Amino acid sequence: MSVAPATNRDTAEGGTTIATDDQQxxxxxxxxxxxxxxxxxxxxxxxxxxxxxxAKHTFANVSNLQEMGRNLSExxxxxxxxxxxxxxxxxxxxxxxLAALSAVFCAWxxxxxxxxxxxxxxxxxxxxxxxxxxxxxxxxxxxxPAFVITLVTYxxxxxxxxxxxxxxxxxxxHQTFQDISRDQIIGIPxxxxxxxxxxxxxxxxxxxxxVGRQIYAVGGNRxxxxxAGINTSRRIMTTYIVSASLAAVxxxxxxxxxxxxxxxxxxxxxxxxxxxxxxxxxxxxxxQGRILGIVAGAVLLVLISDGLIVLNVSPYYQQIVLGVxxxxxxxxxxxxxxxxxxxxxxxxxxxxxxxxx
Numbered sequence: 001m002s003v004a005p006a007t008n009r010d011t012a013e014g015g016t017t018i019a020t021d022d023q024q025x026x027x028x029x030x031x032x033x034x035x036x037x038x039x040x041x042x043x044x045x046x047x048x049x050x051x052x053x054x055a056k057h058t059f060a061n062v063s064n065l066q067e068m069g070r071n072l073s074e075x076x077x078x079x080x081x082x083x084x085x086x087x088x089x090x091x092x093x094x095x096x097x098l099a100a101l102s103a104v105f106c107a108w109x110x111x112x113x114x115x116x117x118x119x120x121x122x123x124x125x126x127x128x129x130x131x132x133x134x135x136x137x138x139x140x141x142x143x144x145p146a147f148v149i150t151l152v153t154y155x156x157x158x159x160x161x162x163x164x165x166x167x168x169x170x171x172x173x174h175q176t177f178q179d180i181s182r183d184q185i186i187g188i189p190x191x192x193x194x195x196x197x198x199x200x201x202x203x204x205x206x207x208x209x210x211v212g213r214q215i216y217a218v219g220g221n222r223x224x225x226x227x228a229g230i231n232t233s234r235r236i237m238t239t240y241i242v243s244a245s246l247a248a249v250x251x252x253x254x255x256x257x258x259x260x261x262x263x264x265x266x267x268x269x270x271x272x273x274x275x276x277x278x279x280x281x282x283x284x285x286x287x288q289g290r291i292l293g294i295v296a297g298a299v300l301l302v303l304i305s306d307g308l309i310v311l312n313v314s315p316y317y318q319q320i321v322l323g324v325x326x327x328x329x330x331x332x333x334x335x336x337x338x339x340x341x342x343x344x345x346x347x348x349x350x351x352x353x354x355x356x357x
Contacts (some may be wrong), residue, residue, distance in 0.1 A: 005036060007063050007122060009324050014054075015347065017122040036046070036298055037257070037279065038281055038290065038292050040332075041099035041279060041280055041281065041293055041296040041297055041300055044298050044300055045296055045299050045300050045303060046305060048300065048303045048307060049303055049307075051307075052307035052310060052311065053185055053217040056310050056311060057262065057312060057324060058310065059306075059307065059310050060245075062187075064306070064310070066184075066187075066188075066189050066192075066273070067306075068302050069188065069189045069191070069192030069195075069303070070181065070189050070191050070192060070253075071306065072192060072195060072299060072302045073189070073191035073192050073194060073195040073250075073253060074099075074191070074250050074253060074254060074266075074269070074277055075272050075273065075297060075298045075302060076198075076199070076276070076294075076299075077194070077195050077198050077249055077250050077253075077267070077299055077303075078095050078099070078246065078247060078250050078269055078270075078272070078273035078276075079094075079197055079247060079272075079273045079274075079276035079277050079280070079294050079297065079298045080199060080202050080278075080294055080295075080307075080327050081095060081150050081242055081243035081244070081245070081246030081247060081273070081293065082095055082120035082243055082270070082273040082274055082277050083277040083280075083282050083289060083291075083294050084202075084206075084215070084239040084243055085146070085239045085240055085242075085243045086219075086244045086277055086282050086283075086284060086286065087206075087215055087216060087219045087239065087282065087286055087287065087288075087289055088215060088219045088222075088235065088236050089219050089222065089235065089286030089287070090146035090239070090240070090284055091136070091146050091147055091150065091284075092146065092150045092232065092240065092243045092244075092270070092295050093147065093151050093153075093154045093270050094131075094135070094150040094151075094153035094154045094157060094244070094247070094270070095243060095244070095246075095247040095250075095269065095270045095273055096154070096242055096247075096266040096267065096268060096269035096270040096271075096273075097153060097154045097155070097156075097157035097161075097266070097270075098128050098153065098157050098247035098251065098268040099248070099250045099254060099265070099269060100157070100158055100161050100246045100251060100252035100262070100263050100264070100265050100266045101128075101157040101158065101160055101161040101251065101263075101265075102124050102125075102127075102128055102247065102248040102249075102250075102251025102252055102255075102264075103127075103161075103251040103252065103254050103255035103258075103260075103261050103262065103265055104164050104165055104169075104170060104251075104255075104261040104262070104263050105124050105164065105253060105261075106120050106121060106124040106125065106163070106251070106261065107170040107172050107177075107255050107260070107261025108164050108165070108170050108261060109123065109124070109319045110167050110172070110174050110177060111171065111172060111173065111174065111261075112170065113347050117174060117177055119175055119220070120349040121252060123174065124248050124251070125245050125248045125249065127248070127268040128245055128247055128248035129241050129244055129245045129248075131153060131157070131242040131244050131353070132237075132240040132242070132244025132245060133237060133240065133241050134149075134241055135149055135153065135239065135240040135244070135317060136151055136233075136236055136237030136238070136239070137237065139236060139240070140232070140233035140236050140237060141233070149218075154270070157277040160329065161263035161306075162263045163261055164263075165261065165262075167263075168202050169194060169260040169261055169262040169263070170260065170261035170262075171259065172255060172259045172260060172261065177255070177256055178256055178259055178283075179253070179256075180253060181253065181254035181256040191253045191256075191257070194249070195272070198246065199291055199294075199295050203290075203291040203292075204330040206290075206291060207290070207291070208296040211235070211238070212311070214230050214235050214289075215235050215238075215239060216237060216287055217230060217287075218230060218232050218235050218285030218286075218287075219285075219286030219288075220286065220288075221287075249276070250266070250269075251265075254266060275301060275322070275325075275326045276294065276297040276300075276301050277280040277289065277294055277297060277299065278297070278326065278329045278330055279296075279297035279300060279326065279329040280292075280293030280295070280296055280297025280298070281293035281297070282294060284330075295317070297329075300325070300345060301322070301325075304321060304325065305318065305320065305322070308321060313333035
């Protein structure tokens with residue numbers, strides 16, 4: 001006698017309802033969506049944008065959106081580089097000063113020494129990459145805390161920039177250099193397009209390559225990663241090189257936008273980068289965070305900053321708002337870490353007692 005296959009329709013026997021496959025699938029989808037750490041940041045971006053646009057419709061003008069794209073490129077690229085380091089449990093306080101040094105150094109090479117722009121850019125990125133390598137060497141070989149060695153560069157790099165200029169910013173007359181900030185690709189400012197490319201490449205490296213999985217592993221448990229055969233020193237050094245190199249890119253974008261190689265630029269950008277990373281769900285203890293969240297965190301910071309300017313809010317209150325947002329993000333990070341570290345209860349499956357013989 002054949003048995004009829006189970007149907008996917010709801011049945012009610014004795015008051016018990018059996019959910020369909022579609023309902024179960026939808027429940028799983030909504031549960032996964034609710035557990036996605038980036039969801040809250042993305043929704044916050046939408047709420048802030050709609051709220052500011054409702055109060056000031058000029059906020060959504062093409063010119064203003066393009067300007068926000070340029071600002072986003074600076075904060076976002078720095079945040080991505082900073083996040084590589086934070087994913088391994090480190091910190092890089094030097095990215096703002098390295099951006100200032102790169103702006104001055106590249107302009108100094110082009111304007112004062114006639115170095116071709118492409119070569120000057122390559123040399124500038126290589127110089128910052130070497131500094132990042134030095135950070136990684138001190139952290140992995142000499143066990144110097146990342147906070148300490150990057151704080152040294154935070155001070156020294158801006159000093160070198162001031163020494164190169166003698167307190168007189170380098171004026172950029174090179175037309176192609178200036179066009180880096182002015183050019184557009186399908187209506188997107190070139191700096192914003194560079195940010196998109198950096199985000200996509202970083203996403204691929206972190207989430208689709210063996211190297212990316214190793215970076216997450218090192219941040220999750222460095223000792224276990226070493227015992228598993230991962231060259232932890234190499235992976236940590238790689239993240240500092242990425243962070244410093246992307247800071248060089250940001251410095252040259254800033255120089256192109258201002259038309260100056262000014263050692264005073266990018267003040268406090270390292271804090272903005274850390275804030276964007278933490279707001280986007282990157283755990284300060286390492287091992288957790290995704291590029292989508294980092295991008296959303298940078299977008300949220302730019303929306304808040306530019307929105308407060310459009311609404312004519314005092315700069316003092318702008319800093320207060322950004323501080324409150326960062327405090328909320330850090331609190332959420334700690335609560336998430338506590339929840340993940342909480343031991344889960346395992347309930348043994350109860351089976352009916354066997355029938356007596």
